[in-house]
Amino acid sequence: MPEEPGKEIKVPKAVKSVIEELGGEKEEILAFSPTDMNEKGEYADGYAVLTEKAMYVLKSEPEKNAVHSFKGFLNRKDRDADKEREWKCTRFPAEEIKKISVEPQVACGLLVVEFSDGIEKTVAVFSNLYRKEAHVLSRTFSNTFEKKEEGEEGEKKGPKGPGGRGGHGGPGSGNEDDIYCPICGMMYPKADRKICPRCMDRKSVFIRTFGYFMPYKGLMIFMVLIYLAVAALNLVWPYLNGKVLYDYILKKNNAFLLSVGIKNGDFILALLLVILTMFAARLTLQLLTVLQGVFTARIVSSVVRDIKKDIFKAMGKLSISFFRNRQTGGLMTRVLRDADRVTGFFIDGFPYIFIHSFTLIATLVMMFSINRRMTLCAVILLPIAFVCMFFLRPRMWTAFGHRHRAERTLNSRVNDNLTGARVVKAFGQEAREEERFVSVNKRLKDSEMSIVGVSNFLYFTFNFTHSVASIVIWIMGVYLILVEHSMELGVLITFIGYADQLNGPMNFASRVFRWWSDSMNAAQRMFEIIDAIPEIREDEIPLPMNEPKGEIELKNVTFGYEINRPVLKDINLKIPAGSMLGIVGRSGAGKTTLVNLISRMYDPQEGSIYIDGVDIRHISFHDLRRNVAMVSQETYIFMGTVEENIAYANPNATKEEIIRAAKLASAHEFILRMPDGYNTMVGSSGRELSGGERQRISIARAILADPKILILDEATASVDTETERAIQAAINYLVKNRTTISIAHRLSTLKDADFLCVIDNGEITERGTHKELDELRGTYHKLMELQTKALALRE
Amino acid sequence: MEDKEFDLAEMEKETEEMLKINLLNEKNARFTRTEGGFLSLKTGDKDYPRVLAVRMFPFTDPDKYISIRTTGEHSKEIGIIEDMASLSGEVRGIIEEQLDLRYFTPVITGIYSIKDEYGYAYFDVMTDRGRCRFAIHMGGSDVVHLSETRIMITDIDENRFEIPDVLKLTPGERKKLDLFL
Numbered sequence: 001m002p003e004e005p006g007k008e009i010k011v012p013k014a015v016k017s018v019i020e021e022l023g024g025e026k027e028e029i030l031a032f033s034p035t036d037m038n039e040k041g042e043y044a045d046g047y048a049v050l051t052e053k054a055m056y057v058l059k060s061e062p063e064k065n066a067v068h069s070f071k072g073f074l075n076r077k078d079r080d081a082d083k084e085r086e087w088k089c090t091r092f093p094a095e096e097i098k099k100i101s102v103e104p105q106v107a108c109g110l111l112v113v114e115f116s117d118g119i120e121k122t123v124a125v126f127s128n129l130y131r132k133e134a135h136v137l138s139r140t141f142s143n144t145f146e147k148k149e150e151g152e153e154g155e156k157k158g159p160k161g162p163g164g165r166g167g168h169g170g171p172g173s174g175n176e177d178d179i180y181c182p183i184c185g186m187m188y189p190k191a192d193r194k195i196c197p198r199c200m201d202r203k204s205v206f207i208r209t210f211g212y213f214m215p216y217k218g219l220m221i222f223m224v225l226i227y228l229a230v231a232a233l234n235l236v237w238p239y240l241n242g243k244v245l246y247d248y249i250l251k252k253n254n255a256f257l258l259s260v261g262i263k264n265g266d267f268i269l270a271l272l273l274v275i276l277t278m279f280a281a282r283l284t285l286q287l288l289t290v291l292q293g294v295f296t297a298r299i300v301s302s303v304v305r306d307i308k309k310d311i312f313k314a315m316g317k318l319s320i321s322f323f324r325n326r327q328t329g330g331l332m333t334r335v336l337r338d339a340d341r342v343t344g345f346f347i348d349g350f351p352y353i354f355i356h357s358f359t360l361i362a363t364l365v366m367m368f369s370i371n372r373r374m375t376l377c378a379v380i381l382l383p384i385a386f387v388c389m390f391f392l393r394p395r396m397w398t399a400f401g402h403r404h405r406a407e408r409t410l411n412s413r414v415n416d417n418l419t420g421a422r423v424v425k426a427f428g429q430e431a432r433e434e435e436r437f438v439s440v441n442k443r444l445k446d447s448e449m450s451i452v453g454v455s456n457f458l459y460f461t462f463n464f465t466h467s468v469a470s471i472v473i474w475i476m477g478v479y480l481i482l483v484e485h486s487m488e489l490g491v492l493i494t495f496i497g498y499a500d501q502l503n504g505p506m507n508f509a510s511r512v513f514r515w516w517s518d519s520m521n522a523a524q525r526m527f528e529i530i531d532a533i534p535e536i537r538e539d540e541i542p543l544p545m546n547e548p549k550g551e552i553e554l555k556n557v558t559f560g561y562e563i564n565r566p567v568l569k570d571i572n573l574k575i576p577a578g579s580m581l582g583i584v585g586r587s588g589a590g591k592t593t594l595v596n597l598i599s600r601m602y603d604p605q606e607g608s609i610y611i612d613g614v615d616i617r618h619i620s621f622h623d624l625r626r627n628v629a630m631v632s633q634e635t636y637i638f639m640g641t642v643e644e645n646i647a648y649a650n651p652n653a654t655k656e657e658i659i660r661a662a663k664l665a666s667a668h669e670f671i672l673r674m675p676d677g678y679n680t681m682v683g684s685s686g687r688e689l690s691g692g693e694r695q696r697i698s699i700a701r702a703i704l705a706d707p708k709i710l711i712l713d714e715a716t717a718s719v720d721t722e723t724e725r726a727i728q729a730a731i732n733y734l735v736k737n738r739t740t741i742s743i744a745h746r747l748s749t750l751k752d753a754d755f756l757c758v759i760d761n762g763e764i765t766e767r768g769t770h771k772e773l774d775e776l777r778g779t780y781h782k783l784m785e786l787q788t789k790a791l792a793l794r795e
Numbered sequence: 796m797e798d799k800e801f802d803l804a805e806m807e808k809e810t811e812e813m814l815k816i817n818l819l820n821e822k823n824a825r826f827t828r829t830e831g832g833f834l835s836l837k838t839g840d841k842d843y844p845r846v847l848a849v850r851m852f853p854f855t856d857p858d859k860y861i862s863i864r865t866t867g868e869h870s871k872e873i874g875i876i877e878d879m880a881s882l883s884g885e886v887r888g889i890i891e892e893q894l895d896l897r898y899f900t901p902v903i904t905g906i907y908s909i910k911d912e913y914g915y916a917y918f919d920v921m922t923d924r925g926r927c928r929f930a931i932h933m934g935g936s937d938v939v940h941l942s943e944t945r946i947m948i949t950d951i952d953e954n955r956f957e958i959p960d961v962l963k964l965t966p967g968e969r970k971k972l973d974l975f976l
Contacts, residue, residue: 039832041899043924065925071951072917072930105897106853107955112831120845121831125896128952401911401933401974528914761868786806 015047018087019056027051031140033133036068037108037125043068048111048124050137052144055092055100055113057123060085070129092123100141102134104565109134209342209523210350212306216299223299226292227355233285234504235362238497240278246490249274300343307339311529319535320601321561332415333408334529338522345519349512356505363501370495371480371487377472378499381465385506388461389513392454396513399451400521406444413440455514462510466503473499536603542620548627549577549612550708550739552598556607559597567593569762570607577612580740582753584783590762591743592633595711598741599628611709629707631715635694639683642671645697649705657704664730665700666723667693692719699727703734710734712742716749724749747787756780819863819874821882828889836863838874846873848893854941857898861890900955901927903948906968916974918948922956929954938975946975 011019011032019025028051035046044062048055063085092113099114103122109131111124126134213220248256249270257263262270312335315322323331367375417424417433424433473496480487552575560566567590575581583591597604600616608615616624629649637645646661647653653661658678662668670693674680680687682697689697699715712731716724724746732752734740744750751770758766758779766778773780824838829845836843843865851860861876879887901922910917911933919928929950931937939947946958961969961976969976 037899039896041895041924043927062925067926067928068924070927070929070954072915073919073928105899107949107953108896108899110896119831120829120833122833128950128954131952397911398974405974524914 011049012047014087015049015058018058018089019049019051022056022089022091027053030144031137033111033126033137034130035111035124035126035134036130037127038062039122039125041125043127046124048134048137050100050141052094054094055097055123055141056089057092057111058087058089059124060087070127090123094145097141097145100138102131102138104131111138205520205523205527208527209346209519212303212342213299213346215306216302219295219299223292223295224354226288226295227352228358230285230288230292231355231359231362233281233288234359234501235366236281237278238494238501240274240281242492242494242497243490244274246493247488248490251490303343303346304339307342307526308335311335311339311526314530314532317534318529318532320596321535322532324561333404333411334525337407338526341518341522342526343519345512345515349515349519352508353512356508359501360505363498363505367495367498370491370498374473374476374480374495377476378469378502381468382506385458385462385465385509389458389509392458393513393517396451396454396517397521399447399454400517403444403447403451404521404525406440406447410437410440410444413437451514455511458510458513459507462506466506469502470496470499536600538621539618542623543614543618545611545614545619545623545627548623548708550627551575551577551610551612552709552739552741553610553613554594554597554607555610557597557604557609558606559593559602559604561593561602566605567762568597568604571762571764573757573764573767575739575741577739578737579754580735580742580752582750582756583741583743583759584745584747584750584756584780585759589759591759592713594759595630595713595741595743598709599630599711600624626705627708628711629702629705629709630711630713631695631698631702632711633714633717635691635698637683637689637694637697640681641676641679642674642682642697643678645682646700646704648701653704658700661700661704664703664733665696666726666730667696667700670696692723695719696723696727699730703730708738710738710740712740712744714743714745717745728752747784813871817872817874819876821886824863824874826886826889828892834889834893836873841873843873848876848890848897850894850898851875853898854945854947857894861894900947900957903956903958906964906971909971909974911974915951918950918956920956927956929956946972948975 011029015032019027029049030052031050033048035048036043038044038046038059042062043066045060047058049058050056092115096116097113098116098118101112101114103110103112108125108127110122111126111134112120113123114120124134244256247253249267252267257267257270260270260273262273315331315335364375364379367378413436417437424430477487477492477495481489481492552573554571554573557568557571558566559568571594573581583594585591593602596602597609598616600609600621603617608617610616611619611624611627626649638648643655643658644651646658646667650657659668662671662678671678671680674687682689695715695717696719702710716727719727728749731740731742735752742750742753750756753770755767755769756773757764758773760779766773766776766780768776774784775781819838824836827835827837829835833845834848836846845866847864847866847870849862849864850857851862858879859877861879863873863876864870865873876882876890879890882890901924903920903922905921907919907921907926908917909919914933915930916933917928917930920926931948931950937949939949941947944960944962946961948956948958950956958964958972961972964972
């Protein structure tokens with residue numbers, strides 16, 4: 001998040017006046033955090049304000065019948081600090097405070113003050129809604145007051161140093177306008193993704209989806225023409241079949257024959273002509289249907305392909321954090337199924353809307369012109385069906401959402417199970433897994449059934465309406481012919497033919513909503529991914545890295561995967577170009593996180609990382625990733641040959657280069673032991689490799705990438721000591737002319753490091769050369785002793 | 796900095812201590828409330844000015860197996876209270892006060908509306924702490940079934956809400972919740 005130092009912090013007037021009453025009118029406000037709970041666990045508004053002289057805590061009594069709004073609902077009006085109410089304010093002079101810390105609870109947080117006399121006290125409680133602001137306040141305090149006591153360093157940073165001013169986009173911290181939707185005034189669910197889900201309507205989802213069909217508009221127009229032709233032919237059919245056949249030809253109507261140019265009352269010829277016309281009409285109809293099928297297939301498969309490509313591309317752009325909080329199975333559903341579903345409505349529904357409306361209106365007009373009374377009887381029940389449809393709409397929508405969730409769970413379950421097949425087998429839990437699968441599978445079936453249930457009901461309603469109408473028409477027709485003698489048989493047959501034509505639009509109406517819901521439901525999920533803004537973004541005009549030297553510098557870097565749990569705290573580190581840094585520390589200390597930041601998998605929340613003096617946030621992704629290679633503890637082998645896997649980062653590598661890289665990584669020998677050598681298929685569909693083998697292939701991959709900065713994160717953890725020595729030799733060769741960061745538990749791995757640092761709890765606790773650290777007699781020394789003793793025990 | 800020479804035996808002792816389950820009761824432990832509203836503990840010859848109480852099974856057994864731990868980054872377990880019911884009312888009250896805030900989770904008693912819009916679901920509900928309106932992500936696993944009828948909902952900021960028994964909701968409310976059942 002960009003720091004905005006120097007931005008004035010806006011504090012509600014009422015809060016300001018309360019502080020002024022306690023004598024704080026001249027104090028500059030450094031940080032400010034709303035709070036929304038009290039110690040009893042009730043929701044009550046409050047504020048914590050940090051000025052250059054003191055901290056003020058304002059509290060109010062919980063309001064009865066108040067609505068507590070969280071993110072997504074929070075409206076700037078909801079939290080009106082200027083509203084008349086009684087504030088209870090306590091002033092804590094800064095000199096009496098030793099430390100202000102945020103203690104995260106399971107679902108809320110405490111603002112805890114440690115006083116100079118050693119007493120700790122909870123001064124304010126807040127829900128997770130305000131944890132960010134509370135953190136800014138706590139950090140501001142430590143940056144402003146704690147460091148001052150240390151003397152010079154404090155002077156340099158001062159109250160306006162990095163993090164000193166919490167210009168983060170939280171409520172109350174200044175840039176309020178950016179985090180609320182301009183239309184409804186609600187806070188965006190995600191501050192960096194300025195899309196308000198409530199104001200984004202489904203129409204635009206529809207229009208955007210429609211965009212995918214635009215490249216095929218030629219074909220689409222052609223399709224519509226075919227549809228229209230089909231509809232027109234369908235209109236002619238009952239006329240030929242009824243009125244012409246029965247009333248003109250079979251009744252030997254001479255006038256009619258003359259009007260079409262047949263003389264001499266040649267009814268046989270006329271009959272033949274009619275039959276021929278009818279046959280031609282049917283044939284054309286069939287041909288058009290075939291043609292339409294071909295075009296549909298072409299358009300649909302192309303559009304599905306385009307959409308899948310877009311989703312996949314969008315996913316590729318997203319940052320690691322996106323994948324961290326989602327189930328793989330769920331994401332797979334999106335790529336594989338949602339794309340198909342999106343097109344459903346556009347092919348089966350959208351074009352037909354016009355055709356069917358056209359048919360419906362034309363048919364009704366025809367019917368109306370034949371007999372008004374009968375037409376009215378035929379359509380009188382229609383509104384009932386449409387009303388049913390209208391009321392079933394939300395249920396349909398829910399049913400599709402349901403199915404998506406069930407499908408996602410099922411996919412995740414299968415994914416989980418297949419990935420963990422080894423564990424399942426090892427503990428003999430196949431039966432239980434099957435049981436668990438059965439239950440989610442049933443859920444999918446049930447949700448599928450409920451969709452079918454709703455759509456069947458609609459189908460039934462429409463059909464029932466239609467059947468009733470048909471019967472009514474027959475009865476009326478017979479009555480009109482036999483009793484009133486006001487109608488002829490042919491006319492009745494034509495009329496019934498038209499009434500049957502209504503069947504199509506009615507059936508369509510009963511299904512179209514299902515397609516619409518399914519399609520829009522999937523499209524909405526699809527755009528959620530396509531619209532997701534990656535947390536790690538490339539600069540608009542990224543800087544290239546020409547002839548990099550490989551100097552790395554971390555300045556005041558603070559980072560946590562969750563905002564209130566920093567994994568790295570204020571790290572300062574400089575790695576000269578071409579040197580090797582060893583990092584040691586217990587597991588969970590933040591070592592891997594540190595290198596993840598250098599390769600920009602994540603951006604630090606505070607501070608910056610520089611390579612050759614350039615902030616990595618400005619360096620182009622391509623250059624950064626080409627120059628920073630990582631061999632991590634989680635190795636991944638892609639589907640493909642060994643050769644392809646080694647050349648993953650450098651597909652243009654020659655065979656010789658690949659072999660050299662494999663040799664350097666001690667992988668050459670084991671590769672040749674496999675029957676297909678470098679052409680052996682590995683990865684999920686191929687030969688299984690051991691942990692050590694995979695690791696050596698990843699090392700070879702990194703060697704071939706030839707980066708300026710090489711990161712080895714426990715790269716030799718799963719190889720035996722002998723192989724490690726061999727790889728070590730390779731690494732020694734490798735580290736020449738590059739900057740290397742090596743993380744290891746085994747200190748022997750780091751014996752060639754130019755200097756080392758020990759990370760503990762996200763802070764660098766010790767740094768220096770081997771000798772210096774050993775003499776420090778700290779953690780490093782302890783680890784050394786422990787490992788030598790352990791080795792001694794073994795021998 | 797530790798001046799003490801690195802000692803393997805010392806480490807082994809520490810490890811052994813970590814493996815032991817140390818049960819706390821009112822005979823071997825004295826819990827008091829600190830001036831600042833926290834929990835302190837005196838057990839054996841040790842005095843802890845501030846300790847944390849953590850539930851081991853917060854969903855299934857909230858009143859059993861309470862871990863009493865030291866504070867700070869390297870929080871270590873001091874001992875376990877096997878069953879809160881075995882404690883006297885006063886001590887129980889002090890510990891529960893800590894637990895209540897730590898596991899603060901409003902209980903949803905009624906549902907006004909749930910709207911599903913563009914990847915988020917908007918809840919407007921009544922809880923035992925008053926009316927709450929919050930939004931959750933539809934994509935993740937923000938609605939967790941703790942049992943057939945018990946649901947835990949986590950909002951965008953990881954605030955938690957709980958429905959202990961969906962069957963206690965009215966049929967109309969259940970219908971609104973239908974998407975998540």
